[in-house]
Every structure is written in C-alpha cells, then in structure tokens.
Amino acid sequence: MLLITSTILALLSGFTQSLPTLDTPTTLARAGISIDGSCGGSNGFTCTGSTFGTCCSSSGFCGSTVAYCAQGCKSAFGTCLTGSVPSLTGECGATNGNYTCAGGPLDGQCCSTSGFWFVENCSYLLLH
Numbered sequence: 001m002l003l004i005t006s007t008i009l010a011l012l013s014g015f016t017q018s019l020p021t022l023d024t025p026t027t028l029a030r031a032g033i034s035i036d037g038s039c040g041g042s043n044g045f046t047c048t049g050s051t052f053g054t055c056c057s058s059s060g061f062c063g064s065t066v067a068y069c070a071q072g073c074k075s076a077f078g079t080c081l082t083g084s085v086p087s088l089t090g091e092c093g094a095t096n097g098n099y100t101c102a103g104g105p106l107d108g109q110c111c112s113t114s115g116f117w118f119v120e121n122c123s124y125l126l127l128h
C-alpha cells in the first residue's frame with residue numbers, strides 16, 4: 001500500500017496546474033477595481049472591470065448610462081463618451097466644452113448662442 005501511494009504521489013507531483021484567479025472583493029480592490037460602486041476620489045478605484053459599469057461619474061460612482069458617461073465623467077477612473085458628449089447641466093456649445101443637448105436629459109432641445117440649453121423656439125435660434 002505504501003508503495004502504491006508513493007508511486008501515485010510521485011506521478012502527481014509531475015503535473016502542475018494553474019488554477020484561475022477568482023475575482024474576490026480583495027483581489028479586485030488590490031487591482032484598484034471598484035468593489036462598492038464608488039470610483040475616483042480618495043479610494044482611487046476604477047470602474048473598468050467592475051460589475052457596476054465602466055464609466056466614473058462626476059459624483060464618483062460607476063455606471064453605464066449617459067448620467068455616468070457624459071459631462072463630468074472621470075476618464076482617469078473609467079471610460080467616458082467622446083465626440084458629441086451630452087450635457088447633463090444645460091451647458092452646451094463651443095463656449096461650454098462643446099457639450100450637446102442631443103442624447104442626454106435635454107435631448108430635442110436647442111443650444112443657445114450664449115451656451116445654455118434653450119427650450120422655446122429652436123427655429124428662432126437658427127435664424128438669429
């Protein structure tokens with residue numbers, strides 16, 4: 001019996017298998033990935049790789065909607081929309097970061113020449 005056990009152990013010792021790394025909260029936190037939905041700020045967590053979404057909002061939380069990925073999104077801690085970025089505050093146009101009213105909470109509204117959303121007559125803005 002001892003000889004069989006020794007032989008089996010000798011055979012098994014020649015095999016090495018790498019087990020997959022489990023994404024536990026501890027391993028995620030060590031990698032700097034958010035474990036509670038917060039990002040940036042004092043904890044410095046990133047949203048990339050988290051289960052909460054890949055964008056880090058201006059208020060420091062991970063998500064995947066326009067509210068997280070548009071105006072104020074923290075690109076150092078996740079991915080953000082680029083190009084035509086929707087305004088979340090009403091600021092828009094060349095004088096205010098080139099934010100647009102399209103695609104966000106102000107979708108369908110116009111951006112005035114003064115750089116703020118304008119809900120009334122859009123055709124008036126185009127003519128003046």
